[in-house]
Amino acid sequence: MAGKLTKEHMNLLESMIGCGPKSFKLLYSITRDGCSAAEFHRKCDNQGPTVTVLYNPQGSxxxxxxxxxxxxxxxxxxxxxxxxxxxxFSGKRVVNTFRPNDASKALYFGSNRSALFGNLDFEPFFGTISMDKDGTFPLNGNLALGTYQNSNNVSNDAINNGSMVVTEMEVYAVSADDARTSTPKQKTWRKTPALNEEYLSKMTEELAALTPPKGSGVTDFRLLIAGPIGAGKSSFVNTVMSAFAGRVMHKAVVGGSENGLTNKYMSYPVRQGDGPCLHFRLCDTPGIGEHSAMDVVNLHFLLDGHIPNSFQFFPSHHVSIKTGGLIQQPTLSDEVHSVAFVLDASTLSDMSPAVKIWLNDCKRIVQEKGIPLVVILTQIDKLDEEVADNLADAFSRPDVKPR
Ligand SMILES: Nc1nc2c(ncn2[C@@H]2O[C@H](COP(=O)(O)OP(=O)(O)OP(=O)(O)O)[C@@H](O)[C@H]2O)c(=O)[nH]1
Ligand SMILES: [Mg+2]
Known part of the structure; x- marks a missing residue:
């Protein structure tokens, strides 16, 4: 049986232990072997270095x-x-190590004890523990750092949520292994500039300087934001507005709703600080999904500039030339000048066939009209912990590489 310890966690433990690559072999699992000190010793004694790992219902x-x-x-x-x-900790990556002040008391061996560290600094359980009806184990051990140094002042509750109830406890034998190396870094498939303050201000200056050609009659460029339900379209609008405003902006409503939260076409001007509005607008649209208001017909009307600001779309309803309140003779200023498909990077591989077809149809229509199209990947922080730590790592992920 493979254990619950993930590759990422093995890599982290490997670097905490030091001295090169390690392999992790599952010796003991309370859900598989039962939770008793006798069983712990039967499986784990005389096995060399080990790592004991607890998993609790809160995700710590x-x-x-x-x-x-x-x-x-x-x-x-x-x-x-x-x-x-x-x-x-509570489902989020929180990494800390605590090493003993007094190494002579680092471990404690006793026949009725399990893995005991320090002066009861950490012990999962002693004796025998039965599983509760809900499948958890109410361990009778302890977590109270004292002999083990806590230089970051992490409270015990901020490690185990103030409870010794666990869903699993595993013990792995740790041995040197040249075959298991840390996950190799993938080759970066897109060069990115250093994502720092300097780059941000260069980018904002360039966008602030953007103006429609004189005599074109266009006052603002319109960027249409389209994409599947919940991809993060409205969040992207808020993020761009916040970046220019210099404070957090919540103009577009954001959240989770099975059939889509945004149901209006909303064109948002972008203001730099307290200064004038810039010459582009972010046009938020309802999400694409099974019962969505967005379809190819409605997209035609949107791209051609017939849809006024705040126009409410209804699920499975096509706009037509007879629909009230449309802009009958749109000018170049009303038309959409560029389109961004917003896609959730963390669910790209699960995209439904229907949404894929819709996106392909939209792509074709947008290209036929000669409108520039870009793709914006959101939620890349959800790809994995490494990307969450350094968002530029997304550009070395094969699963989000454009094909
Ligand atoms: N972790 C993470 N969450 C995000 C990101 N972008 C958006 N979200 C979350 O995803 C959820 C949906 O975001 P929205 O911006 O409302 O998505 P939308 O595409 O406008 O959704 P609809 O209007 O319903 O089609 C919200 O809970 C956001 O907080 C991101 O980059 N990372
Ligand atoms: Mg939205």
Missing amino acids: VYGGYAGLSWKTDGGHAKDDTAFIFQLM
């Missing part, structure tokens, strides 16, 4: 590394390499 992952084999008795043992760690 934490545990301890012992550089010595577990034994049935002997009391305190010195281990310079032992540490207590956290990898996740």
Whole structure:
């Protein structure tokens, strides 16, 4: 049985332990083997260095590394390499290591104890624990850092949510392994400039300087934001407005709704600080989905500039020339000048066939009209923890690479 420990967590533990690549072999799991000190010792004694990992219902992952084999008795043992760690807290990546102040008390061996670190700094359980009806284990152990140094002043509750109830506890044997290397960095498929303040101000200056050609009759360029329901279209509008305003803006309503939250065509002007509005507008649209208001017919009307600001779309309803309130003779200023497809990078591979067809149809229509089209990937922070830490890493992910 493979354990619950993810590759990312193995990589993190590998760097906490140090001295090169490690392999992790599952020795003991309370859901598989039962939760008793006797079983713990049967599976884990004399196995060399181990990592004990607890997973709780709140999504926290934490545990301890012992550089010595577990034994049935002997009391305190010195281990310079032992540490207590956290990898996740309440579903979020929170990484900390706590090393012993006094290595001579790093571990404790006892026949009725499980993996005991320090002076009861961390012990999952002692004796035998039964599983509750809901599948969790109300462990009777302890987490109270003291012998293990807590230089970041992380409270115990901020490691285990103030509870020793867990859904799983696993012990892995850790050994040096040249075959398992840390996930190699993928080659970057798109060069990006350093995403820093300097680049941000250069980009904002360029956009602020953007003006429609004189004599064109166009006052503002219109960028139509389209894409599947919940992709992050309205959030993108708010983000751009916030970046220019210099404060957080919530003009477009954002949230989660199965049939789409935005149901109006809204064209938002963008203002730099308290200055005048810039010469482009972000035009938010209802999301594309099974029962959505967006379809190819409505898109034609939008692109050609017939749809006025604040126009409300209704699910499965086509706009027609007879629809009231349309702009009958749109000028170049009313037309859409560029289109951005907003796509959720974290669900690209799960996109429904219907939405794919819609996007292809839209792409064709937009291109036939000679309107420039770009794709904006959102939610890239959800791809994995490495990308969340450094968003530029998205450009080395093969699963979001344009084909
Ligand atoms: N983690 C993460 N969440 C995001 C991101 N962009 C948007 N969201 C969240 O995704 C949800 C949907 O965002 P919206 O901006 O309302 O999406 P939308 O495309 O306008 O949705 P509809 O109007 O319903 O079609 C919200 O809970 C946002 O907070 C992102 O880049 N990262
Ligand atoms: Mg929206």
